[in-house]
């Protein structure tokens with residue numbers, strides 16, 4: 046008895062000592078009080094142990110076991126499976142929303158040479174030894190195509206137009222090679238320019254058709270070993286993809302700005318601004334090289350030469366190609382699955398995570414690595430809730446559909462629930478592909494920089510055994526970042542290309558997008574399958590586990606914090622930097638004075654919020670904490686302009702928009718006016734931007 050009570054006493058003393066020592070050594074995470082930090086730390090330590098690499102591997106194998114293009118029976122089966130899993134996990138609200146959207150599938154893609162000789166492109170990806178996925182019969186794999194290409198039939202000479210960007214056509218014109226009436230043959234390029242931008246450019250220049258091929262200089266043998274020996278694209282790999290003009294408006298082209306519910310009005314196809322009028326098809330380099338060998342004409346400029354062992358020429362010579370593209374242009378159902386874990390204290394506030402489910406074929410990396418990661422995250426949280434744990438705020442999981450077409454189901458869902466999301470959404474964290482390599486990649490609004498930075502200090506790199514943030518700094522120092530990656534841990538330059546777009550640009554919800562990346566040359570081809578992921582992208586699935594840990598910690602902190610971990614001091618500072626950049630490109634910097642002053646006001650409001658946050662966290666007065674939460678939640682909304690950007694009203698965010706290439710454009714209104722050289726427009730855009738920044742500062746309580 047005596048000894049037992051002594052042990053209990055000693056244990057209690059040890060616990061107090063340990064807790065105190067812990068409290069001294071580990072600062073509370075951003076947004077948490079010292080008092081609630083130990084409880085959060087305990088749940089985080091439990092959570093970090095839970096994700097299983099083996100389970101993620103099996104889940105990735107399952108989700109990518111068969112092609113599952115949006116709207117297909119297999120896509121529906123996977124949607125049903127996810128819905129059932131959410132129910133098994135005990136999520137309170139599980140829903141499947143159906144939207145009927147324009148979702149063209151291919152009926153024919155013919156590319157054939159008619160002169161100087163007859164030859165027909167097989168348009169077929171060849172099986173590779175040891176990979177059964179690549180041996181599937183063609184009817185199972187489907188035709189490679191460009192979704193939303195016009196249907197049509199043309200026979201025309203071919204002109205090689207580099208990357209197919211406007212400056213490339215200018216150059217051709219200067220050389221004296223007309224593109225009008227010809228078929229443009231262009232490269233998918235690195236740095237990436239969205240294929241829809243290439244289509245729009247070719248259409249505007251009067252081309253009769255467009256062929257986009259994967260040059261080995263960009264994603265094939267010139268980069269390194271090709272699949273199955275390495276990560277790069279083999280000779281016959283074809284990059285499928287949408288060419289829709291969703292930089293004008295994403296989502297169902299027939300319901301721009303509203304949801305494609307059964308009763309919703311539809312516009313006529315002829316009125317849909319996002320639909321291309323040109324026919325377009327993708328090619329492997331193996332097929333493209335046959336055309337390039339026969340193209341004739343003058344030699345191409347040095348920068349346009351790829352890695353094929355031939356002389357790159359511009360055309361206007363003997364080569365004539367016949368292209369026929371037919372799509373069925375059907376309206377099909379797609380399925381959004383959501384599941385909600387109800388919050389215990391602020392259930393109305395929603396922290397949303399999502400990933401798309403549909404793939405062009407197997408989608409080993411894109412998106413099934415992300416789908417497997419999301420299901421593992423959902424499972425681990427369900428284990429915690431079974432044990433009696435509850436997040437303070439509600440957590441929503443979303444499995445999106447038809448992302449590959451035009452970010453379709455996330456856009457429709459965001460449009461359908463715009464009112465409640467603008468009222469209640471705290472943040473949206475997107476994962477498209479979870480892991481194609483080891484390099485941590487994050488992009489986010491600046492309000493989330495600090496949260497992501499702290500999480501990257503906590504989660505460890507599975508190979509280097511140091512925090513992800515430190516491993517990231519090492520790759521920057523060694524200059525081994527994949528092409529186009531940010532040198533900041535979190536890039537604050539958000540373009541488009543995944544499902545966060547509706548949340549940021551239409552709804553004004555803070556967003557982040559995270560993944561691990563590496564050399565990946567099989568994008569949107571049949572070689573992006575489970576074997577690629579398991580043998581090359583992430584053997585051992587350890588970076589998938591790290592991604593679940595990062596995603597989960599962000600979610601747990603957003604859902605549990607006493608005050609939302611959103612940092613508007615950093616936001617204001619970043620916008621000031623963006624204004625500085627814009628000023629450097631404009632002759633009269635004083636035109637941007639109003640925007641500069643408003644950005645400073647946002648930074649100061651953010652600084653002032655941090656002082657109030659500290660006071661509120663030390664007093665822990667519920668009313669004060671909740672009032673602060675409301676202000677933090679609404680600040681991003683204030684950065685929307687209800688009238689939208691000039692020429693594209695769907696895009697309403699004043700700080701971020703995609704360029705037509707999908708590359709990020711910061712301060713889009715100002716930068717576009719600067720580019721046009723129109724002083725009046727620059728001043729007007731500066732005033733509009735300043736208005737949003739001041740509204741955000743006022744929302745945060747600055748008068």
Ligand SMILES: [Zn+2]
Nearest residue numbers: 411412477478
């Ligand atoms: Zn994707």
